[in-house]
Amino acid sequence: MTLSLHERIRTDIETGILSGKLAPDQRIPVEHELMEVYGCSRMTVNKALSALVAAGLIDRRKRAGSFVARPKVDSMVLDVPDLAAEVAKRGGVYGYRLLIRKVRAPDRDKGEEQALAGTGKLLQIDGIHLADGVPLAVERRLISLAAVPAIEEIDPEVESPGGWLLRHVPWTEAETRISAVPAEGETATLLGVGPTTPCLLVERQTWRGKERITSVQQYFLGDQYSLVARFGHGVPAK
Secondary structure, three states, rough: OOOOOEEEEEHHHHHHHHHHHHOEEEEEEEEOHHHHOOOOHHHOOOOOOOOHOOOOOOOEEEEOOOEEEEOOOOOOOOOOOHHHHHHHEEEEEEEEEEEEEEEEEOOOHHHHHHHHHHHEEEEEEEEEEEEEEEEEEEEEEEEEEEEEEEHOOOOOOOHHHHHHHHHHHHHHHHEEEEEEOOOOOOOOOHOOHHHHOOEEEEEEEEEEEOOOEEEEEEEEEEOOOOOOOOOOOOOOOO
16 A cells, blocks of 8 residues: 555654653654655645644754654553554464445544544544454444544555554544443354353553554454553563
């Protein structure tokens, strides 16, 4: 899949920022330098930089240029996992079975969907994560097409939506809620278990600056998944 040029410029810069290659307060190349590197117009560069400003990743200072913004003083207790990588780490074979894929408007009665969609529509992708052919988790995901238009082109059965987002859309903030719930209705059927079987429900939202990226619900069988957070002096939170 080919990104548009302004999306490529934006992605290259934000990846440098979020990886630490570009440090807070470091000046990024000025417009004419970026025009030369990417062989594009000033309008294309300006579109990429404006998106980075809106995401809270850079500050544009009059007569001085653009600089990496200072991050919020927040820390992650739980990182956002790549389930395909997690299954491979355990020596298993990962798979994904698509259930629903459709573009739709947000539900007018659900404020969170309205906030996620912003000025655009939502891509709904529901599926089952598999480990060695056995259901690991039922996932119901909504993605903002205003924030991530390129996601509409991916094939979820070739690359899972969550894995694609982690590799192509760096996030700056995430909120995770974890609950113990019984498997019910369609979820129990898809997981191949009886009703009331214990599950872990992981609900997560991610942002890129002020832009909402995705909202996801993942139902894991209680005996097949664990969440670990390590704390202590000198140990960074994940």
